Structures are given as C-alpha cells and as structure tokens.
Amino acid sequence: MASLREGLAKTSAWLDDRLGWGVLGDLARKKTVPVHKHTVWYYLGGMTLFLFMIQILTGVLLLFYYRPSAEEAYESIQFLMTEVQFGWLIRSIHAWAANLMIFMLFLHLFSVWFLRAYRRPREITWISGFILLALAMGFGFTGYLLPWNELAYFATRVGTEIVHVVPLVGEFGLRVLRGGDDVSGATLTRFYAFHVALLPAAVGALVLLHVYLVQKHGMSVPPNIERRSGSWREMKFVPNFLLRDAVGWLVALAILAALAAFLPAHLGDKADPFTPAPAGIKPEWYFMFMFQSLKYLPAHILGIEGEVLGILGFGVAGMAVLLIPFLDRKTARGEPSPLFTWLGVVALAFIIVMTIVGYVANPTQ
Amino acid sequence: MRVLTLTGLAMAALFLGTGLGAPPAVVAQDAPNYCVSCHQALTVERLAAPVARYTQDVHAAKGFGCVACHGGDPTVAGFNGMDPAKGFLGKPEGQLLLQVCGRCHSDAGFMRRYNPALRVDQVAEYRSSVHGQRLTLYRDTLVATCTNCHPAHAIRPPSDPQSSVHPLNVARTCSVCHADSTHMAGYQIPTNQLERYEQSVHWAALSERGDQSAPTCNDCHGNHGAAPPGVDWVGNVCGQCHSVMADYFAASPHSAVFTRLGVPGCALCHGNHQVQAASDTLLGVGEGSVCSRCHVEGVGGGIVAAAMRARVDSLRAAYGFADSLLQRAERAGMEVSQARFDLSGAQTALVQAQAAIHAFELDSVAHHADEGLQVAAAAVERGHGALGELRFRRVGLTVSTGLILLLIIGVILKIRQIEA
Numbered sequence: 190m191a192s193l194r195e196g197l198a199k200t201s202a203w204l205d206d207r208l209g210w211g212v213l214g215d216l217a218r219k220k221t222v223p224v225h226k227h228t229v230w231y232y233l234g235g236m237t238l239f240l241f242m243i244q245i246l247t248g249v250l251l252l253f254y255y256r257p258s259a260e261e262a263y264e265s266i267q268f269l270m271t272e273v274q275f276g277w278l279i280r281s282i283h284a285w286a287a288n289l290m291i292f293m294l295f296l297h298l299f300s301v302w303f304l305r306a307y308r309r310p311r312e313i314t315w316i317s318g319f320i321l322l323a324l325a326m327g328f329g330f331t332g333y334l335l336p337w338n339e340l341a342y343f344a345t346r347v348g349t350e351i352v353h354v355v356p357l358v359g360e361f362g363l364r365v366l367r368g369g370d371d372v373s374g375a376t377l378t379r380f381y382a383f384h385v386a387l388l389p390a391a392v393g394a395l396v397l398l399h400v401y402l403v404q405k406h407g408m409s410v411p412p413n414i415e416r417r418s419g420s421w422r423e424m425k426f427v428p429n430f431l432l433r434d435a436v437g438w439l440v441a442l443a444i445l446a447a448l449a450a451f452l453p454a455h456l457g458d459k460a461d462p463f464t465p466a467p468a469g470i471k472p473e474w475y476f477m478f479m480f481q482s483l484k485y486l487p488a489h490i491l492g493i494e495g496e497v498l499g500i501l502g503f504g505v506a507g508m509a510v511l512l513i514p515f516l517d518r519k520t521a522r523g524e525p526s527p528l529f530t531w532l533g534v535v536a537l538a539f540i541i542v543m544t545i546v547g548y549v550a551n552p553t554q
Numbered sequence: 555m556r557v558l559t560l561t562g563l564a565m566a567a568l569f570l571g572t573g574l575g576a577p578p579a580v581v582a583q584d585a586p587n588y589c590v591s592c593h594q595a596l597t598v599e600r601l602a603a604p605v606a607r608y609t610q611d612v613h614a615a616k617g618f619g620c621v622a623c624h625g626g627d628p629t630v631a632g633f634n635g636m637d638p639a640k641g642f643l644g645k646p647e648g649q650l651l652l653q654v655c656g657r658c659h660s661d662a663g664f665m666r667r668y669n670p671a672l673r674v675d676q677v678a679e680y681r682s683s684v685h686g687q688r689l690t691l692y693r694d695t696l697v698a699t700c701t702n703c704h705p706a707h708a709i710r711p712p713s714d715p716q717s718s719v720h721p722l723n724v725a726r727t728c729s730v731c732h733a734d735s736t737h738m739a740g741y742q743i744p745t746n747q748l749e750r751y752e753q754s755v756h757w758a759a760l761s762e763r764g765d766q767s768a769p770t771c772n773d774c775h776g777n778h779g780a781a782p783p784g785v786d787w788v789g790n791v792c793g794q795c796h797s798v799m800a801d802y803f804a805a806s807p808h809s810a811v812f813t814r815l816g817v818p819g820c821a822l823c824h825g826n827h828q829v830q831a832a833s834d835t836l837l838g839v840g841e842g843s844v845c846s847r848c849h850v851e852g853v854g855g856g857i858v859a860a861a862m863r864a865r866v867d868s869l870r871a872a873y874g875f876a877d878s879l880l881q882r883a884e885r886a887g888m889e890v891s892q893a894r895f896d897l898s899g900a901q902t903a904l905v906q907a908q909a910a911i912h913a914f915e916l917d918s919v920a921h922h923a924d925e926g927l928q929v930a931a932a933a934v935e936r937g938h939g940a941l942g943e944l945r946f947r948r949v950g951l952t953v954s955t956g957l958i959l960l961l962i963i964g965v966i967l968k969i970r971q972i973e974a
Contacts, residue, residue, distance in 0.1 A: 267889065271892060428972060436966060439958050443954075
C-alpha cells in the first residue's frame, strides 16, 4: 500500500512538472464557501453540473447505437431498448436526467434571483447562466425529436410552427430549423447536429466560463445577511462542501435509477407524417407555460395577431430577465429591492400555474 | 286495362313517328316554358308538385326540360302545347317509359356528352330482370319500372345521400314494393327481406360503420337486371367480396354436393338477408354449429369439423395468452412493440385459418393454425423474457439503491469525522 501511494505521488509530481495542474489543487484547497441560512441553495449549481455530466456520458453511449435518419432512427432506438444490454437504462437515465437538469436549472436561476447573487461583479455569471438555461431547453427541444416517434414528430411540428409567427425572421427561422417546409428527415438530421455538436460545444464553453467566474468571484453572500451581520462562518470547499455535494449527487443517482426502473422512457409509435396528429399534443413540461399562455391569447390584440404578440412578449420578458443585473439599480447600490423580489414571485407563480393548467385543462381548449 | 294499354301503344307509335327514337335537345333556359308557368299555377297538388320537385332533379341540372320526357311544345300555352300531334306523351308508363328513358340512357354517343362513365345497358339489363320479364312477357304493370326506383322529377345521382338509390337508401327503396304484403300478394315471395336485412352484419357495416362497400340489395341481386341469385351461382355473388372463401369453397367437396342437392352454398350456413357476423361457434359439432345440421359427432365430417374447431380454438387461445402477456409487460413500461407487431402475424394466421375452413379439410386449417401457433409461441417467449427483464430491473434497482445508500452513509460519516 505504501509503495502504491509512493508511486502515485511520484506520477502526480511528474505530471505536475509538465502540466502545472497543482495550481488547480491549490485553488480548490483555498476555496471556501460561506455558511449561513441560505447555504443550501449553493448546492444547486453543482447538482446541475453533475446531471450535465450524466447527460454527456449517457449521450455518448447512446451515440454508439443511434442512427440519425427518418428511416432508421426509430428502429435504432427500438433495438437499443429491447436488444442491447442495459440500453433501456442508458436511454431512460438520459431522458430523466435531462428533465431533472432543467428543473435544477430553473431552481438555480430563481435561487440566484431571490438571493440577488447577480449583483456586481457577477453580472456575466448571471448572463452565462441564463444562456445556459436557454441552451438546455434547446437540448430538450432537439433531443425530443430524435426517437422519431409520433408524439415527438407532431410536438416538433407545433413547436417549430411557433417560430413561424416571429415577425421578419419567422419564415427564415422555420426553414432553418426544419430544413424544408415541413418536419421531415432533414429536420431530424439538423436537430441531431444541434443536439450532439453545436449545443454541446456552446454549453461546454459557457459552463467553463460560468465555473471560472464562480471560482473567481466566489459564492455570493445574500445582501440582507451582509447588511445584518457583516460576518459569517466559512466552510472549506474541499473536502467539506464537496462531500456534501457528493451526498446530493448520490441521492440524485438513486432517484434516477428508480425513475429509470419504474418509469422507463417510452418509445410509442413510429412517426408517420401521413397520419392525423393525435389529440392533445403537448410539449415537454418546461415549454408548457409558454404553450398554454399562447392558447389563451385572443386572435388579435390591437390589430396584431395574438400569437405574434405572445411570442414577442416572451422574448421581451426573457431579455428583461437576462438584463436583471443592470435593471435592478437598487440592489446594485446595496439597497433593498422588494420590487424585483415580487417580480420573481410573479414570474415563478406564472410558470407554475400555467404549467399545471397545461396538464389539467382540456387539451382541445 | 286493355284500353289503356292500347292507348299507350298508340301514343308510343305516334311519339316514335314524331322523333321519339332520337334523344331530345337541351331546351334553352330563357325560352318561354308554358309547362312550368301553367303547372305551377295549378291548385291540384298532383299536377303542380312536379314543377317544384324538378328543380332538384339531375336532369334539370343538365338543362333538360319537361319536353325531354313528356314531349309536346312548351312554347305554346294551354292544351295546344299538349297536342299528341306535337309529340305529347302525357305520363309515360310501362314499356313506353322504358323507351323514353332508354332513348337517352341507351345511347352511348348521347350519354358521353353528359356522363361518360355511366353505363348504357340499363334498359337491356332491365329486360333480362324478373321485373322486365314480367312487364314484357306478362304485361304485369305492378312490377317496378324506371320511376319506381328513380322517382320521376326528383332523380338524384346515386352518390347523393338523398338519392333513392344511394347505398344507404337502396334497401328502403326496394322495400316500398317488397315489404308491402298487399302489393306482393300475387308473387308468392316473402315480404320480410328488409326486416331481416336490417338485422344483418352487412347493414351494420353500411349504416353504423359507413362502409359503402358493404352490400345492399342490388349488390347481390343486380340493380337493373335484378333477379334472385340461382342456387348454383350464389357462391359467385358472395365471392365478389369474400373471394378467398369462395375459392376455398369452389374447390371443396361441399361445392359439388350442394349443387347436386340443389341447396345454395354460402346461404345454407350463413343465411341470406339476415347474414350474421361469422363466429367460431358456427364450426364444429357443438351448440350453435352449422356443421351439425348435416354431420354427426364422431362420424366422418363431424370428426373433421370438430378437429378444425379445435385448431382454431387453440390458435385463438394462444394468441390471447401471448397478447395478454405482452400487454402486462407493456403496462409495466417494457418496450415490446416489435414483439406485438410480430404477434399480429398470429392474428393474420387466425383469419387465414378461418377462411380455410371453407375448404372443409383439416389440412388447410391446420397449415395456417400451426403457423400462427409458432408465431404466438415466439411472442410468449418474448413476453416472458420482458417480464423476466422487468424482475431483473427491480432487483437491480434494489441492490443499486442499497449500495448508493451505503455510500451516502459513508460520506456523511466522513463529513462528521472531518468536522469533528
């Protein structure tokens, strides 16, 4: 055992001489995490990163069997689910981890919002995080079509149709996304390219930037705690915080395993463009609040198409959330900012209510 | 009656002399039409109604006026326009009606201008029908002629749901005469065909499922050439749709025997107007079977019937078991769509075996039944495999959850140790 430790230490020293990775170890050892009543929210970022790593790992494994064409995609997944050892497990974990990751991203965003962690000097951390949420939703949207089943086909048709109503660039955007007039094999290959090449590259770069910024600026202490006490306990990142993180990851892993075993990802029927769309087509849950809101808009508002106005509204709202660090002037000046707390509460309530309504309401209304 | 017939023939001769042989010209719509203006002003319903009804008639839509069938001169008011010397026919009936309708409908060159797809042999067919034979040979004026099925002044194309000859309305149209016991009293044939037909699987398919390919009266009896299917060719009639069964039957030992005995093939077991959905209970020698009407259990044909029934039953049972097994696996979240698709082969084999019953030979049924049983057995194996895999997953989950739990406990203990 002693000789093994000695060998490892020598190898590590040899690599450090050439790679200089000891710096990372030093940084990790020096890094501390503030301890206060809101510390629990700090774990969400690590949890999201853990789920993203699972996505990469399972996604790469799925690539070994997946064939991205309208003729073979469904059959390749069917083969994976029925014939490949643990193929069902890999696909089910990939599908469930995607959902959990986006859920964690939403929680992470709102926790940062309510704790004002976006204030100076963390504006770019917020912006990169928000873009990461958008890209994760893009991952979900593109990945949903890849099994080429009936539900995915028609949901993608409805989803891409929404792009069509965007003024000026709608028509162009629709054709870029679909690779033609309608959802077809060309759409599948495009979505595949987005899902396994473009989005991972963009997310990878942004995650590096995000983690670097978190490392550079450290964990943000909520302003009310700063104002009230002025001092707080610190916890070492390695090993104290990291081990607590690991507990969360293991719990997530157990939940994923249970979901995959009891509720494995369904495949459904193969997409057939010539069959009528099944009743009650619904998007993935994280798009539901937007989908349901658009349904309630009247056909025309002040002479403008209701759907166009709705899309523009969500675009403006998204842009406003992106720019919160610059809009929330009171927080920037170190003053309490209840308006932005209420705005966050309203946004959260809107998302939750519309999502629930989307699943409860009659799909034809 | 004799006076009326002679009058009709005299009018026909006059009409022929004034050009009945040639189809009529389309009358310009803006020309004066005293037929319409006078008749619509009449208070006698019988004489005024045709004007209103004719607006919906397919002939009116093509531009034909009253004169096309009734002759006369519509540009002359009053009775002068209805002068037999001007070709006026009055109300054509009987054989004269055949000539009036046939003048256009038997002329291929003329019909091509209005409806090229329409056949032009209706009158010839009609003359060969029981209706036509009775009309021409026995001067029977109670039989149906053109206007009994295609009501004058309100004729619509068969594709029109309001047409008297639309598939959904044909049975009712025929029943106007055939369900009227007074009308049919002299013909010695039953009048319950409509009642029985409306209880049949064919009417259910037509009226409930909207399947317009399902047969109604004219599909088995012919329309213009309507006649009861003969004993020796009833199989051909049913075989128009049930061609596989008809082929099996034609090659079967029953075919020749039935013909020799003078009993109708299909109808003997399935009935005619009241055909019910065929089920397995018709086969064999048990209760409800049709084989046992002639064959005795344990003897010759009875043995074959029982053996065929046993094969069909075993395939149905095997299919049902495999299907329920795969359903259980599917409900539990297992991916068995390919196995379910493969199992549909057993369903196909069952249908083929049921069709092969009409060969009345065990080998024909056994061939398909055995094929289906093999498919069902493979599906059962896949179903058991899927359920076994499900159990493996549950066990695997329990073990992995236990391991993860141990790890969590270990990490928590480590944290406590570090922070102590």
